[in-house]
Amino acid sequence: MPHPLGRTPSKIIAVHLNYRSRAAERGRIPVHPSYFLKPPSSLAGDGDDIPRPTGCELMGFEGEIALVIGRRARRISPERGWDHVAHVTAANDAGVYDLQYADRGSNLRSKGADGFTPLGPRLLDARALDPAALRPRLVADRLP
Structure with a gap:
């Protein structure tokens, strides 16, 4: 199934250690x-x-x-950030930790391979969502 964006974005920006629980694990x-x-x-x-x-x-x-930015967001305050989010969807961030030692934080080899960022299945309208209420959940029934 193709990803739900319908087009290829110009860039994908990911945040290191973006959940407190993950940061605490590390x-x-x-x-x-x-x-x-x-x-x-x-x-x-x-x-x-x-x-x-x-x-x-x-x-x-x-x-x-995953936040899909719908309009240009440059040098805006954090309080105005959500105004630029058009859609929200689920994402899976796959990583090969055998290669992480070689990346030195870039994650290009360990997380950038073709197919390592599945999205979907659908886009949710960000205007209808409370960003503070979003909670990720990984369903691991089809993992290799």
Whole structure:
């Protein structure tokens, strides 16, 4: 199934350690958020297979909330950020932790492979949602 965006976005920005529980697992809560880019070719649809690279032993999956920006958002205050979100959808952030040592925070090799960012199955209108009420949940019934 194709991803629900219907077009390829110009960029995908992901946040490192964006959930307190995940940060606590890693033993560090960052003072400032840090980001990494995922290539648009990493997008896949809900239900698509996530390819496990040959020799990969440590593959992880993280359920995420994906925000689809609907209009230009540059140098805006955090209070105005949600005004620029058009849609919300589910995302899976797959990662090959065998390669994480080589990325030094960029996550390009460990999280940027083709098909490593499944989205969907549908887009939800952000105007109808309370951002504080969103909770991710990963259903792991089709993981390799």
